[in-house]
Amino acid sequence: MNSLILSTAARLVMPLILVLAVFVFYRGHNEPGGGFIGGLLAATAFALLEMAQGVETARRALRFRPQSIAAVGLGCTLIGGLWGALAYGYFLKGVWPLITKHADGSKSGLPFGSIFLFDFGVFLVVLGGVCCILFALEDVVQSDSEAGGD
Amino acid sequence: MLLFWPVVIPFFTAVLTLLAWRSPEIQRGLSLMGAFALLASALAIFSHTLNYGPVAAQAGGWDAPFGITMVADALSATMVLLVGVVATAVILFSFSDVTREEEHFGYHPLTHALLAGLGGAFLTGDIFNMYVWFEVMLIASFGLLVIGGQPNQIAGAIKYVGLNLIATVAFIAGVGLLYGTAGTVNMSDLHNVLNGREGDSVVTASAAFLLFAFASKAALFPLFFWLPASYHTPSFSTSAMFSALVTKVGVYALFRVFSLVYDIEGSILEPILLWGAVLTMAFGVFGALSQSSVRRVLGYTIIGSIGMMILGFAVGSRLAVAAGVFYLFQDVLVKAALFLSAGATARLTGSELFARSGGVWRSRPFFAVVLLIPALSLAGVPPLSGFWPKLMLVQATLEQGSWFLAFATLATGFFMLFAVARVWSAVIWSAHPDGDRAITRTLDGPTWAPLVSLTLLVIFIGLNAGNFVDLTLTIADQIIDPTAYLTAVLGEPK
Numbered sequence: 001m002n003s004l005i006l007s008t009a010a011r012l013v014m015p016l017i018l019v020l021a022v023f024v025f026y027r028g029h030n031e032p033g034g035g036f037i038g039g040l041l042a043a044t045a046f047a048l049l050e051m052a053q054g055v056e057t058a059r060r061a062l063r064f065r066p067q068s069i070a071a072v073g074l075g076c077t078l079i080g081g082l083w084g085a086l087a088y089g090y091f092l093k094g095v096w097p098l099i100t101k102h103a104d105g106s107k108s109g110l111p112f113g114s115i116f117l118f119d120f121g122v123f124l125v126v127l128g129g130v131c132c133i134l135f136a137l138e139d140v141v142q143s144d145s146e147a148g149g150d
Numbered sequence: 151m152l153l154f155w156p157v158v159i160p161f162f163t164a165v166l167t168l169l170a171w172r173s174p175e176i177q178r179g180l181s182l183m184g185a186f187a188l189l190a191s192a193l194a195i196f197s198h199t200l201n202y203g204p205v206a207a208q209a210g211g212w213d214a215p216f217g218i219t220m221v222a223d224a225l226s227a228t229m230v231l232l233v234g235v236v237a238t239a240v241i242l243f244s245f246s247d248v249t250r251e252e253e254h255f256g257y258h259p260l261t262h263a264l265l266a267g268l269g270g271a272f273l274t275g276d277i278f279n280m281y282v283w284f285e286v287m288l289i290a291s292f293g294l295l296v297i298g299g300q301p302n303q304i305a306g307a308i309k310y311v312g313l314n315l316i317a318t319v320a321f322i323a324g325v326g327l328l329y330g331t332a333g334t335v336n337m338s339d340l341h342n343v344l345n346g347r348e349g350d351s352v353v354t355a356s357a358a359f360l361l362f363a364f365a366s367k368a369a370l371f372p373l374f375f376w377l378p379a380s381y382h383t384p385s386f387s388t389s390a391m392f393s394a395l396v397t398k399v400g401v402y403a404l405f406r407v408f409s410l411v412y413d414i415e416g417s418i419l420e421p422i423l424l425w426g427a428v429l430t431m432a433f434g435v436f437g438a439l440s441q442s443s444v445r446r447v448l449g450y451t452i453i454g455s456i457g458m459m460i461l462g463f464a465v466g467s468r469l470a471v472a473a474g475v476f477y478l479f480q481d482v483l484v485k486a487a488l489f490l491s492a493g494a495t496a497r498l499t500g501s502e503l504f505a506r507s508g509g510v511w512r513s514r515p516f517f518a519v520v521l522l523i524p525a526l527s528l529a530g531v532p533p534l535s536g537f538w539p540k541l542m543l544v545q546a547t548l549e550q551g552s553w554f555l556a557f558a559t560l561a562t563g564f565f566m567l568f569a570v571a572r573v574w575s576a577v578i579w580s581a582h583p584d585g586d587r588a589i590t591r592t593l594d595g596p597t598w599a600p601l602v603s604l605t606l607l608v609i610f611i612g613l614n615a616g617n618f619v620d621l622t623l624t625i626a627d628q629i630i631d632p633t634a635y636l637t638a639v640l641g642e643p644k
Contacts, residue, residue, distance in 0.1 A: 067171065075165040091154040
């Protein structure tokens with residue numbers, strides 16, 4: 001598709017969507033949101049770029065092969081699960097190395113730990129998986145139209 | 151943690167093989183190492199369960215019934231062990247069976263995702279979690295079915311996915327009804343909550359939904375048509391994996407859910423299961439007789455065997471359940487061996503159609519013998535592994551005085567022998583249409599090793615039948631009286 005309006009708008013909107021994706025992902029820690037929705041949002045950013053400027057531009061913008069992104073994400077979720085197993089003996093148990101508990105029961109520190117890593121893995125799996133499907137579909141459509149089909 | 155390895159190892163292998171996509175050699179090495187690691191973890195679980203009885207592990211440290219529980223009793227542990235054995239054999243065989251293109255499109259990651267789904271489905275003690283593992287398997291098996299991109303693969307995959315999607319919707323509907331009425335999805339907790347509520351219409355409705363779901367996964371009559379339509383289209387390695395393990399998940403789920411969650415004795419579902427099993431046996435063997443290509447015949451024999459397993463479970467006495475479980479275990483190995491040897495035969499003769507193959511006996515007699523052993527075991531010839539569960543089943547049905555069921559079992563065995571003999575005479579015995587010199591290809595090490603080891607296992611089980619009968623009787627006791635399972639999950643009853 002060669003639309004000046006769409007490609008200009010895509011350049012403006014794409015960073016906004018990506019920032020929103022990261023925000024939704026981070027917010028999902030304790031509120032509605034999370035890795036799955038964040039990953040979907042991030043994938044829509046690349047879908048928009050693909051619509052506006054073609055699949056090659058979208059591939060370059062993603063930098064890595066979508067399958068590899070999904071693989072790294074799956075690896076992150078597994079490490080997030082095994083971390084809890086190593087620390088407490090329960091697979092998928094939450095580990096919070098940066099949070100300190102005080103004597104009165106309150107907590108302080110940064111909420112980064114195994115659950116965050118797990119959710120980040122989900123983010124990458126969804127982003128990689130959706131982009132993989134989208135790009136593959138676009139490839140098929142392109143090769144069909146080049147072959148003189150409809 | 152031990153119980154999570156059969157899920158973690160295949161997923162981890164899938165990650166590594168995805169990252170190593172550039173090099174098929176590295177992918178193969180990682181894939182085989184992953185399969186061996188899976189086998190090792192399965193052996194550890196198996197020996198632990200045999201020595202100490204059922205064990206449970208709680209994900210995230212949340213106690214049952216609030217968290218997701220993984221449980222291994224003797225039935226689950228043996229199924230996971232069989233997953234490890236078949237995974238190793240099939241992945242080794244795939245080195246000379248699966249094309250470079252299929253490997254490039256992700257044969258190894260998808261296979262390991264399928265293995266993770268199988269491991270999870272066999273070990274989970276939570277019915278919603280079981281649904282999730284079914285979905286993992288469905289996605290991975292859809293990928294494996296279409297990976298070659300042939301038109302007949304797409305046609306088979308559409309039937310496969312079509313019925314399987316309906317089945318998973320029924321599954322989730324049944325689980326939803328259960329959760330609505332019982333307020334829990336932990337199968338052990340459900341056992342206690344539903345105790346005394348067998349007649350409730352909600353409970354019966356959810357049981358009917360789940361029966362539909364598992365019956366279509368297991369290819370029970372009349373929900374079997376997708377199996378012969380799709381199992382002969384992918385690579386032989388994938389066919390072997392599907393026929394040995396994926397249909398068995400439906401059987402396992404029936405055994406597990408309809409003994410632990412529901413009490414089907416005396417309910418409306420009992421005759422449905424019983425006559426469904428008998429009709430499945432009949433359609434399986436007659437379907438096998440009507441086909442003229444190797445994998446289509448084998449596909450129908452899967453259906454016949456599934457009928458036998460379900461019949462054992464539906465008859466319900468200790469011996470009959472043990473017979474069903476024994477049949478389930480040995481059929482995994484027999485089907486894997488048969489589908490892999492079908493692949494090797496097709497590579498030798500150039501085709502798997504009866505009309506286009508033949509002459510194996512004259513040019514490759516040793517290979518013909520290796521193929522003959524699992525084939526005879528499928529037909530139930532003593533002393534091979536397929537004979538003993540049939541004997542137990544006949545004995546169990548006669549004990550109950552149901553001559554008809556004993557006759558149906560024997561007749562199925564007879565027609566199974568007939569179907570195997572047809573394959574044998576067409577592919578092995580008769581002359582090749584292109585003459586005796588047509589077979590020039592040879593089989594390499596990665597083809598021989600899994601075939602010979604699976605065949606030796608089939609002989610080993612047949613000759614050591616006593617030990618395996620004891621094991622399956624223990625499992626039948628655990629199925630009929632799940633107290634040990636419940637204690638492992640929920641702790642000592644208060």
